[in-house]
Each structure stands twice: as C-alpha cells, then as structure tokens.
Amino acid sequence: MQAETPRSGRKALLIITGVVAGLLFIFVGLAVVPRVLAHYFWPIERWYRSAPVQPIDFPHPSHVQVGGIDCLFCHRTVAKEAMAGIPPVEQCMFCHKIVAKEQPRIQMLASFAERGEPIQWMRVHRLPDHVHFVHEAHITYFTRKDGVLPSQVCSTCHGDVGNMQRVQQVRSLRMGDCVDCHRQNGAPTDCFVCHY
Amino acid sequence: MVTTRVRHKWGMVVDLDRCTGCQACVVACQAENNIPINLEQHFLQRRAIEWIRIERYWEGLEEAEKTGDLSKVKARFIPILCQHCENAPCEPVCPVYATYHNNEGLNVQIYNRCIGTRYCVNNCPYQVRFFNFWQPTWPESLHNQLNPHVTVRTRGIMEKCTFCVQRLRKGGRKEVQEGKRLDDKEFDAQSGMFAPACARACPTDTLVFGDMNDPNSRVSTMAKDNRNYKLLASIGTEPNVIYLKKVDLDASDAATH
Numbered sequence: 001m002q003a004e005t006p007r008s009g010r011k012a013l014l015i016i017t018g019v020v021a022g023l024l025f026i027f028v029g030l031a032v033v034p035r036v037l038a039h040y041f042w043p044i045e046r047w048y049r050s051a052p053v054q055p056i057d058f059p060h061p062s063h064v065q066v067g068g069i070d071c072l073f074c075h076r077t078v079a080k081e082a083m084a085g086i087p088p089v090e091q092c093m094f095c096h097k098i099v100a101k102e103q104p105r106i107q108m109l110a111s112f113a114e115r116g117e118p119i120q121w122m123r124v125h126r127l128p129d130h131v132h133f134v135h136e137a138h139i140t141y142f143t144r145k146d147g148v149l150p151s152q153v154c155s156t157c158h159g160d161v162g163n164m165q166r167v168q169q170v171r172s173l174r175m176g177d178c179v180d181c182h183r184q185n186g187a188p189t190d191c192f193v194c195h196y
Numbered sequence: 197m198v199t200t201r202v203r204h205k206w207g208m209v210v211d212l213d214r215c216t217g218c219q220a221c222v223v224a225c226q227a228e229n230n231i232p233i234n235l236e237q238h239f240l241q242r243r244a245i246e247w248i249r250i251e252r253y254w255e256g257l258e259e260a261e262k263t264g265d266l267s268k269v270k271a272r273f274i275p276i277l278c279q280h281c282e283n284a285p286c287e288p289v290c291p292v293y294a295t296y297h298n299n300e301g302l303n304v305q306i307y308n309r310c311i312g313t314r315y316c317v318n319n320c321p322y323q324v325r326f327f328n329f330w331q332p333t334w335p336e337s338l339h340n341q342l343n344p345h346v347t348v349r350t351r352g353i354m355e356k357c358t359f360c361v362q363r364l365r366k367g368g369r370k371e372v373q374e375g376k377r378l379d380d381k382e383f384d385a386q387s388g389m390f391a392p393a394c395a396r397a398c399p400t401d402t403l404v405f406g407d408m409n410d411p412n413s414r415v416s417t418m419a420k421d422n423r424n425y426k427l428l429a430s431i432g433t434e435p436n437v438i439y440l441k442k443v444d445l446d447a448s449d450a451a452t453h
Binding site: 190 | 286296298299300304306308345346347348358362363365369372373406452
C-alpha cells in the first residue's frame with residue numbers, strides 16, 4: 001500500500017499538467033494566434049476606412065462640387081465649438097422645399113421633416129470618451145498659419161470629403177497620429193491637453 | 197499670426213476668515229465634474245468621492261467639556277481640495293506615470309493611463325485622491341445633467357480635483373483667439389467664465405483662483421498676506437493652494453497678527 005501513494009500522486013500531477021497545457025493550447029489558439037494573424041493580414045486601414053451605410057444616402061459631391069456649398073454652411077459650429085455639428089433636418093429643408101423635390105431620397109427626407117423626427121445618421125469619426133478634441137482650436141490655428149478659409153482646413157484630417165460619395169475616415173486618428181501632428185506644429189504634447 | 201502660449205501657474209487662495217461652511221463649493225464641484233452620487237454607506241466605508249470637502253472642527257471643545265461652558269466653542273471650516281503640490285508625494289509612486297506635474301503647475305491625473313494601483317491615494321497626505329470602487333451610475337433623470345466636457349470615470353481608476361481644467365482649456369483658446377493674457381476679471385467669482393466651479397459658486401468669495409505667475413494678480417497679492425499658511429507645510433509638499441488664517445478680534449490671537 002505504501003508504494004501505491006507516490007504513484008497516484010504522480011498520476012494527479014500528470015493530469016494537472018495535462019489540463020494546464022490543454023487550457024494554454026486553447027488560449028493561445030483562440031486569443032493569441034488570431035491577433036498575430038490580424039496584425040499582418042488585417043491592417044488598421046481595413047477598420048477605419050469602412051464607410052458606413054447611412055439611413056439616407058447623402059452625396060457630398062453634389063452639394064460641395066455641384067452646389068458649391070461651403071462646409072461651414074451645414075457644419076455651423078466647427079469654427080466656434082468643440083463639435084462640428086450635423087445640421088438638423090429643418091436646415092436641409094431650407095433648400096429641399098424647392099430643390100429636387102421629386103427625387104426619392106428627398107421625399108424620404110421630407111417625410112422625416114413632416115414627422116419632426118431627427119435622422120439617425122451613422123457616425124463615421126469617433127474618438128474615445130476620454131479624448132477631448134476641439135475643432136475650434138484646430139481651425140483657428142490652421143487658418144492663421146496658412147492664411148486660408150476655415151473650410152479649407154477640414155481636409156487635413158477628414159480627407160477630400162467633397163468628392164466622397166459615402167463618407168469614410170481617411171486617417172487613423174489614433175493617439176500617435178495626433179501626437180505626430182502636434183509635434184510638427186509645435187503644439188503641446190502634455191497628456192492633460194486632451195485627456196481630462 | 198500665431199500667438200505664443202502664455203506660461204501660467206495656476207493657484208488658489210482660500211481665505212478662511214470668509215468661509216461659512218455652506219458647502220456650495222462641494223455641490224458645484226459635484227455637478228461640474230460628473231462626480232458620482234455619494235450615499236451614506238459610501239461615507240461609512242470611507243469611499244465617498246468629493247474633490248472638495250469642508251472639514252469642520254470645534255475649537256476649544258475639550259476645555260469647554262471640562263468646564264461645561266459651551267459658549268466659547270467655535271466652529272472652524274476648512275475647504276480641502278487637491279493642493280496641486282510642487283513636490284507632490286502622489287507623483288513618484290505611480291508605476292505607470294498616470295499622475296505628474298504639468299507645466300501649468302497642475303497635478304494631473306490621466307484616466308486612461310491609470311491602472312488603479314492606489315499607491316497615490318495612500319501616499320497623499322491630504323486625502324484628496326479618490327478611487328472608483330464601483331462603476332458610477334446616475335438615475336435616468338440626471339443623464340442629461342452630466343457635463344460633456346469632463347470624462348465620466350469608470351470603475352477601477354483614480355480621480356481628483358483638476359482645477360476645472362475644461363474651463364482653463366476654454367480660457368486658453370480664448371487667449372489664442374484674442375491674443376491677450378487672461379486677467380483677473382476672467383477668474384472673478386461673479387463674472388469670470390473660467391474660474392473653477394467651486395470658486396464661482398462661493399457666495400463669500402473665500403476661494404480665489406488665478407495665475408501665480410502674474411505678479412499683479414489677485415492670488416499673488418493675497419498669497420503675500422501675513423495670515424498665509426500652507427497645509428502640512430512641515431512635510432515640504434509646497435502646495436499651490438494657500439490658506440489665510442482666520443483671525444478672531446475677541447480672541448487672544450488677535451494680538452499676534
């Protein structure tokens with residue numbers, strides 16, 4: 001009987017080692033391998049370049065290129081506030097009471113206006129909640145530095161939205177991206193400038 | 197034309213002669229900085245979050261209890277907020293550099309860097325750092341009350357007074373727009389837009405906020421008052437919050453001042 005005890009202990013040890021090794025194998029298989037593969041085969045552009053489908057297909061080119069509307073006409077608070085702002089449905093109806101009334105997309109818009117319901121646009125650019133980006137400060141800096149109009153500054157981060165049929169994000173807008181630009185322009189890189 | 201940035205050193209003077217202990221600063225801070233609601237159980241567990249608190253002391257209570265004459269007992273109030281120390285004991289203990297001193301004289305807490313080791317709260321001699329032991333929740337009716345310019349902290353991270361940096365940032369942008377330094381008028385309790393919430397709410401103008409680098413500012417002149425003292429000055433933290441002693445005209449200490 002005395003010879004049996006160490007052998008059964010060895011067996012238990014073997015089982016525990018086996019279970020731990022099995023769990024480790026499953027963990028590596030499920031958690032680590034996809035991440036390593038994603039790093040090489042799923043570049044970050046695949047994530048941020050996706051252009052979400054909007055509830056009403058809004059073509060920027062026909063407003064900016066054909067209509068010749070300035071960015072600030074709709075995104076009114078961009079040079080004054082933190083947020084650029086999405087125009088309310090009423091503002092679309094300034095023009096679309098008269099312009100292109102027969103088009104199906106405009107009729108959809110008119111039905112939103114009639115019901116007094118806001119359009120649930122899909123958000124394209126989104127920063128985490130602990131980042132405080134202020135449009136106004138950036139517009140002020142670049143308009144003064146380059147001597148341009150506020151609407152000519154937008155493309156620095158947002159790309160050529162005026163030619164995008166469906167808006168997509170063109171820069172990663174991760175912290176490295178922000179900090180690179182802050183360094184190039186001599187802007188502060190103190191954490192407390194954006195994270196508070 | 198791009199204006200160069202002005203170097204500020206933010207500071208506060210607390211004139212205890214004026215403090216009535218009304219707690220308006222506490223309420224204002226709670227509303228401005230998205231501080232979770234503290235219940236009685238949180239206070240009993242010493243886990244309540246208050247970036248500024250009023251400490252109440254009874255002066256002469258022990259002697260009065262011996263003699264039985266309570267008429268000489270005086271209530272003393274001290275508003276205590278983060279002292280934004282120059283030699284902050286909380287800073288060197290942070291393993292992830294989530295708290296540091298920035299070039300505006302602010303002791304900074306970066307929420308997204310914090311991993312919640314709580315070393316800083318244990319090393320702070322003023323007890324003004326607070327750990328989120330729970331995920332903060334608000335009733336549905338208060339969801340639109342939250343300040344969008346302040347991050348809502350999650351469970352497991354440290355938080356503390358920021359001198360309402362969201363207002364200072366707004367002031368900084370105004371400075372760049374207009375190309376002139378923010379003066380005392382902007383930090384005035386009645387009309388100033390950029391003073392911290394506690395200073396603006398104070399009805400007796402106890403809390404005075406301003407730029408210590410400006411030699412003519414109200415805080416700089418008040419800090420030179422001969423009633424000035426710093427909390428726990430002996431441990432050498434060099435706070436940027438300066439207190440002015442309360443002086444009683446009937447008491448014997450009036451002669452020493």
